[in-house]
Amino acid sequence: MRITFLGASHGLPEPGRKCSAVLVKVGENRYLIDVGCDVMQEFIVRNIDMASVKGVFISHPH
Numbered sequence: 001m002r003i004t005f006l007g008a009s010h011g012l013p014e015p016g017r018k019c020s021a022v023l024v025k026v027g028e029n030r031y032l033i034d035v036g037c038d039v040m041q042e043f044i045v046r047n048i049d050m051a052s053v054k055g056v057f058i059s060h061p062h
Contacts, residue, residue: 001026006042013038029054 002025007018019036030053032039043050 006039006046007036009036018042023048028052032056034059 004023004025006021006023009017009019013019013036019038020034021036021039021042022033024031024033030048032053032055035056035058040050042048
């Protein structure tokens with residue numbers, strides 16, 4: 001298992017900080033936890049295939 005923090009700020013974008021988002025990789029499958037609004041930008045920058053994401057989990061609403 002590999003855990004990658006794609007962002008660790010709160011739910012609103014601000015200069016120099018990415019919104020909260022955690023990517024968990026288990027084997028070839030990836031799971032997103034608490035996806036922030038700019039996660040697709042991080043996928044592009046990190047060359048991550050969105051098709052490899054098998055689930056999205058929201059731990060709490062804001």
